[in-house]
Amino acid sequence: MRNRLRTTILALLVAGLTLSLTATVSLAQKKTRVSIGVTETMETHNPYGDSVALLYGIYTELTGPLCKYNWKAGRWEPGLAKSWKVEDPNTWLFELDQGYTFNDGSPVTAEDVVHSFKRVLTDPQTKQIASVARPVKEATAVDKFTVRITTKKPTAPLLDFLCDALIVTSKATYEKYGAKEADRNHMMGGGPYRLVELVQGQRMVIAKRPDHPAAKANPNAPDEIVFRVMREPEQRVAALMNNEVQIAQFIPPHLFKSVDGSPNHKIVPTDSIEIMFLAMQPKPPFDKKEARQAVCHAIDRDKIIKTLLQGQAQRLDGPLGPGQLGYNPNLKTRYTYDPKKARELLAKAGYPDGVAVELQTPVNRYTLDKQVTEAMIPMLNAAGFKARLLTPEWPTLWANVQKGRVPFFYMGRGGVLDPSSAFHQYFRKGGSPRIGFSHPDLDAALDAEQQEFDPEKRNQNLTRAMEMITDMAPACFQWRHQLLWGMANNIEYQPPADARIYGMDISVK
Numbered sequence: 001m002r003n004r005l006r007t008t009i010l011a012l013l014v015a016g017l018t019l020s021l022t023a024t025v026s027l028a029q030k031k032t033r034v035s036i037g038v039t040e041t042m043e044t045h046n047p048y049g050d051s052v053a054l055l056y057g058i059y060t061e062l063t064g065p066l067c068k069y070n071w072k073a074g075r076w077e078p079g080l081a082k083s084w085k086v087e088d089p090n091t092w093l094f095e096l097d098q099g100y101t102f103n104d105g106s107p108v109t110a111e112d113v114v115h116s117f118k119r120v121l122t123d124p125q126t127k128q129i130a131s132v133a134r135p136v137k138e139a140t141a142v143d144k145f146t147v148r149i150t151t152k153k154p155t156a157p158l159l160d161f162l163c164d165a166l167i168v169t170s171k172a173t174y175e176k177y178g179a180k181e182a183d184r185n186h187m188m189g190g191g192p193y194r195l196v197e198l199v200q201g202q203r204m205v206i207a208k209r210p211d212h213p214a215a216k217a218n219p220n221a222p223d224e225i226v227f228r229v230m231r232e233p234e235q236r237v238a239a240l241m242n243n244e245v246q247i248a249q250f251i252p253p254h255l256f257k258s259v260d261g262s263p264n265h266k267i268v269p270t271d272s273i274e275i276m277f278l279a280m281q282p283k284p285p286f287d288k289k290e291a292r293q294a295v296c297h298a299i300d301r302d303k304i305i306k307t308l309l310q311g312q313a314q315r316l317d318g319p320l321g322p323g324q325l326g327y328n329p330n331l332k333t334r335y336t337y338d339p340k341k342a343r344e345l346l347a348k349a350g351y352p353d354g355v356a357v358e359l360q361t362p363v364n365r366y367t368l369d370k371q372v373t374e375a376m377i378p379m380l381n382a383a384g385f386k387a388r389l390l391t392p393e394w395p396t397l398w399a400n401v402q403k404g405r406v407p408f409f410y411m412g413r414g415g416v417l418d419p420s421s422a423f424h425q426y427f428r429k430g431g432s433p434r435i436g437f438s439h440p441d442l443d444a445a446l447d448a449e450q451q452e453f454d455p456e457k458r459n460q461n462l463t464r465a466m467e468m469i470t471d472m473a474p475a476c477f478q479w480r481h482q483l484l485w486g487m488a489n490n491i492e493y494q495p496p497a498d499a500r501i502y503g504m505d506i507s508v509k
Helices: 002-030 053-063 110-122 129-133 158-162 171-177 179-185 213-217 233-241 253-260 289-298 301-306 339-348 369-382 394-402 420-427 440-451 455-472
Strands: 033-038 067-070 075-078 081-088 091-096 136-143 146-151 193-199 203-208 224-229 265-271 275-280 313-315 355-360 385-390 408-413 475-488
Touching (some): 053 203, 091 110, 129 420, 146 158, 171 179, 253 265, 301 369, 355 369, 394 408, 408 420, 420 440, 420 455
Parallel strands (some): 355 408
Antiparallel strands (some): 067 075, 081 091, 136 146, 203 224, 265 475
8 A cells, every 4th residue: 555655656746747847848949049140240248339230229129228219100219218308409308217127127227327328438449429429418317217418509319319329238237347347247238138148250149038028018029039140141041041040131132032932931121221322531532522523423323223233222312312301302413324524523633544542342241232342343443543442351341441541432321310410420520530521511501400400490401411411422322222131931020221130029920
């Protein structure tokens, strides 16, 4: 009898253990991981140490933005800040949502926001002053959950500078561990994901915080996301087809059918608001406006769009295109493809026999970047230039562009919804050194548009600024790509027009 009882108890224990293990396995099977093949680099643990679209999007998920743009509704919506108001043209108040906490459970406070803003300004590695902090004079904590932002001058588009660009990290963690240790091993954010791993130049891994309000709102968002640097488009497509990644950025037109014809994959297109351009620093020969204008007339944009890009791009006839704030289709200055006029302008600039120039381009950072710039070289030469193409590694090129060391380059400026930040960053005195261009009249026009809160008057000032930028030609604006994203069929995701990647907007079926 005793042996039978012992046997029964043992059987029950085994059954219970089996059920427990089954439940554990079942829970583990519900965990979802999405790997994404991306083209940009991740070179530093310091969230303030770079200024690229990919990382702004990822840190939006890790540290939580003050506010986030809703592309469907066409407006800024609450994030860490539940509301904001303009007290006077130079003073904004942001009320924080007390429901948001850092990874350790401590609340996200006004002091954390102020601390983060000061890091933008003072961190030795900071690269975000022009894109985030330029219009701000001071950030102060009014109380535990209220932040006052004082601007140097009235700044109507302040939300575009701060909302999903200011990276909010924990002041207490920074003071406890120091910047390097806090960023590398104790990243404290108020967003719906937390940092698991960053292998510089290779991958970043983030994991969902199930208790976060945004995570509760979308329970189908991936539990873990792996961002893998894959610059070669063929590599991204092969990884997608082999199920090594479930999302692949920027499928080039010539590989469209490879993905679209797969029974297990799909193409999701999105019209980009990233402006692609040729930038020219005001150094010989591009210190002369006519030489810059010659470049603009030399490029046959329509031919490149029709052939290489297979129609998957929209030509730009100025700094902006349809859907971007302040877009005006009736700008007076236009650049047609006209190599004869380009040669005349180059001669007027003082180079009747031509001039040698070196065009630097990223390789596999943007859609067919190397191929389109290769096509530009004979066009430039036909216009009188003696051009050759340089193709440095993307991290090297990007670092040098940010330091103002590249006189002539092909590049994109992403996230241009409200153009004020981009215009001030590239075309105003005191902006970033990427182009290093300025002109007093243009500075005045840019100041006027940024200080005008009346939408109609502000658009008039934006048009004035765009006319000057187009005529002075510090950049020749080329096109906006229609971006093609490859995805596994079990992924539901509509990438936004700024090409950032938001894990909370992804659903796994």
